[in-house]
Amino acid sequence: MEFMVSIEIRTPADLDPERLAALQAAETVRARELVEQGTLRRIWRIPGRRANISLYEAPDATALHAALSSLPLFPFMDIGVQALAVHPVEQQPAEVAAAS
Template identity: 40%
Template sequence: MLFKVEMTVRVPPGFDPQEFERLKAKEKAFSQDLQRQGIWRHIWRVAGLYANVSIFDVRDNSHLHDLLMALPLYPFMDITVAPLCRHPSAIHEDDR
């Protein structure tokens, strides 16, 4: 089941840069592990912003929730979620 997730990262002023780099490295490893499993299917940077547009392919709402809450940068993120489904004009039976 697909969801579009948009994440914007806001670093609070004065946050320790080394600690933030450590969290970013963890976030990257976490994201790449989910990408390799085919769960975090797409991730694009929004040009000019510290933000991404992602497509998740999960079992259900709870699966999505557990993954997002486990993001190392979650406390610094504004997140919006939109449930997606097959579009009747898609030429792919299963556009993931």
């Protein structure tokens, strides 16, 4: 099942710059692991913001939460999740007939 995930990153202004740099490096490593596992399928940056939209694949919302909360910057993220259903345009013809 796919989920569209919107993430704003709000690190506090007084966060130690070295700790922030370390967190960001760890964040990129963990994000790439999620890409390799097939959990994080796409990620786009919102221009002008410390924010992104991501497409996740997870068995259910509990597994999605586990993936999101494994991100090193998770404590500083404001996250919105939209569960996605398959759209008929992407369904195979046989599926469309069955669903209609």
